Amino acid sequence: MAKVNIYVTPKKGILDPQGKAVESALHSLGYKNVENVKIGKFIELEVTGHGTSTSSVESSRVESQIKEMSKKLLTNPIIEDFTFEVVE
Amino acid sequence: MAKVNIYVTPKKGILDPQGKAVESALHSLGYKNVENVKIGKFIELEVTGHGTSTSSVESSRVESQIKEMSKKLLTNPIIEDFTFEVVE
Structure with missing residues (x-):
């Protein structure tokens, strides 16, 4: 058995509205840095x-x-990148 | 400047419907393992x-x-755990 962690991130240059929303919320809470x-x-x-x-x-x-599953189902390869590591 | 990665996971014992849905979808695609x-x-x-x-x-x-921000905004401490690492 292998334990795998997969990290999916928005591609560079792709708009990340959720990230922007969280960023403004953090600024409103006083975390301007x-x-x-x-x-x-x-x-x-x-x-x-x-x-x-x-x-x-x-x-x-x-x-x-893992690569096959990530491309087919776990990520949207048009707007997302992924990396993974086998942890155990 | 510090680059930080934060990993938010559902707490042990908490139902993770999204995970269950993805698991069945993977099984339907033939990834039964x-x-x-x-x-x-x-x-x-x-x-x-x-x-x-x-x-x-x-x-x-x-x-x-980071701990403060995670507890206040980034995670729901009732149902989620988080870990983080300063990567740069």
């Missing part, structure tokens, strides 16, 4: 059945599955 | 005006500001 707020998604999941993550063949299978 | 999907938020922001992050006094000020 906060800039460039960007809000993305943090996805944790477990992948089983690829054997132990110590084997490099198995871990590359996990990685290619 | 995926379990325990949890969806949270990934917030990137920059904090200025606390001096360089090399000074430990300044970096502890950044940290306490």
Whole structure:
């Protein structure tokens, strides 16, 4: 079993209205020294059945599955970037 | 200036309907080996005006500001946990 963390962020140059809204809200609360707020998604999941993550063949299978799932469902590749790490 | 990443996750034991929905969607797409999907938020922001992050006094000020902002606005402490790291 592999535990995977996936970080999804708005692409550079793409408008991030949620980030802008949070930034103004922070300014209204008095935190005027906060800039460039960007809000993305943090996805944790477990992948089983690829054997132990110590084997490099198995871990590359996990990685290619994660990339495939991210492109197909977890992110919108037109407006979002993603990175991931296998944590366990 | 300090760059900060904040990771917001649903608390253990709290229902995560978004995670459940994504998990079933992944299963329908054929990824039956995926379990325990949890969806949270990934917030990137920059904090200025606390001096360089090399000074430990300044970096502890950044940290306490981040904790305060997270509790007040960025997370719902009743149903969400958060962790953060100062990345630069």
